[in-house]
Amino acid sequence: MLNFNYYMPTKIVCGRGCVVREGTQMQALGTHALIVTGKSSAKNGALDDVLTALGNNGQRATVFDRVTPNPTVACVREGVALLVSAGADFIVAVGGGSPMDAAKAIATLCVQERSDEEIFAGGYEAKALPMAHVPTTAGTGSEVTPYAILTNDFKETKTSITSPAMFPRIAFLDGRYMKDLPTMSAVNTAMDAFSHAMEGMLSRNATPMSDMLAKESLRILYPLLPGTKGETTDDERDALLYASMLAGMTIAQSGTTAVHGMGYCLTYFHNVDHGRANGLLLGETLRLCREKGVPALEEILSACGDTLEGVCATLDDLLGVREDLPAAELREYARRSAQNKNIKKSAYEPTEAELERIFMASCHTSR
């Protein structure tokens, strides 16, 4: 029996040069943009294109380029303060997951006040400033999700905040901005997208729509993964960005699961890149799914066109030398992860012992 909801109101505008060519689509968003970006995100041509498009529209712009990876509440507060002092009435996010997630939090918190303690308490109203997002990596899919993932120092992890108003109004996809992406970023973000598509299918909240999107994403993305370690073509970058967006549309419906729930520990305590953290944990998670007979696993492998060990080998090749963390620490991460809400969304919910096994197999090489 079919029983699901689906909602993804973001307008997707995809194509080389689309920000300037279709920039008039931002006219309805407001009169003065706060551009939320990071120091390096700004150097790939995307910021220039956004400024050109806003200029063509006669819209003002104030640039906030101080977003760092895994954005903090303090960073979001700084953005809100700049937005208010500049008098901006809409937001354009330019960059990877961190600027996009910070932008969503800024767009929400500037119209819904919260103390630091309450930021992660949920219950946000569907109210936020309108946004356009310009992703410059193919990984997060944040341009088509209603989630902002922030560093949560209270719980020593990363936590999402969400409301339906956090879907951007417009997402501009132009693979050209990924041309000079460092190889390590290309590899890590691709693993993030891959994890989104897989976790979407391994979620209790998977729906026929999210499965359709995930399979299409995997069909496009999986064959491109090995190539992210080297030079990619324009067409490959376009395809990676498209597949990452499909994976974002997937988790906009299903949410993420155990891999993300565990990965946040590696990022919070060891500063492991978010996509890499997912990539590290993915293989052993899939092996556990095979043991537990999770039906979606076979559909995932069929979409990839590979075997379980083939997928694991592809990931191993992308990861190179794995982190080697002490067993006691990994045990502690298993204990912490077991409390994470993403774990409970897994079609097969791993026990704490199984989480420990995944951590050990993934990040303890000195056995």
Add this chain to the structure above:
Amino acid sequence: MLNFNYYMPTKIVCGRGCVVREGTQMQALGTHALIVTGKSSAKNGALDDVLTALGNNGQRATVFDRVTPNPTVACVREGVALLVSAGADFIVAVGGGSPMDAAKAIATLCVQERSDEEIFAGGYEAKALPMAHVPTTAGTGSEVTPYAILTNDFKETKTSITSPAMFPRIAFLDGRYMKDLPTMSAVNTAMDAFSHAMEGMLSRNATPMSDMLAKESLRILYPLLPGTKGETTDDERDALLYASMLAGMTIAQSGTTAVHGMGYCLTYFHNVDHGRANGLLLGETLRLCREKGVPALEEILSACGDTLEGVCATLDDLLGVREDLPAAELREYARRSAQNKNIKKSAYEPTEAELERIFMASCHTSR
């Protein structure tokens, strides 16, 4: 190179009993609903469920149940007048394509005045009353498109009006309302959905997103087509409604093509049911696509899992005895269709002679 736009902001709520169970989602739409429906659409339980849900929300309701197949401008005017006199501020459409399309036109024309002559002139602003749609047939997909197709007596055809605000806010999908659908309606609407998915892929405006949606629709729909001639199960009706919605999402991106462009003549001049008109013309159109080497045809057949002649035989079986219309008349329809904007959207644009051949092969059995 990927180059496309995608937009489909309707929230889809799918599941048995969803109108009442998730009826609170209509709370944000307004205080007083005009329910737009037809005499028979109202008898499958959907109208009762909508009235219950609105009652639970403390919302008022006025019923306009005078929508007939292939709604006219006069019918739309009548709906607008009732809406205004009742003081309704949102619309709930209940029924097949006719009530849904009439509802969209009412929602638009009550906030954008047009003379009868200007109704089909295009250029509508993105402004309409908010709507919820409850489809009770699996064919039109109108619940997820921004189009309203009305009878156009000026041009003696059916013509669409559109604006982004004509996407319903919510679509409630519950296959139970199709339980007592007459067999002929079940067959004809299924052929309409089938045509939408196929035409989406045969459109010049096909995109990677619309192709993904169309293929998923065809994979689900095609094996179910023969069964629409007999008793269907609950699960089959759910699947038909879902596939029809996917086909609607397809044409929301790509629009329709030659088959619809030609079919409107059969409906306007001979009152042939809309879905049947498409079904009649589809087989020979596909044969022309094969001759012209249209690449999407092979993808369509692969999604159906059948050969071209297998698909044609399936359609023949659904259609039964074909209409037999005079050659001179069909020649005239070819001439008229050649001017239709949908024809020009076909990946292979048929010449007038080819349109005549399709009409003759499809509706001239006395050769």
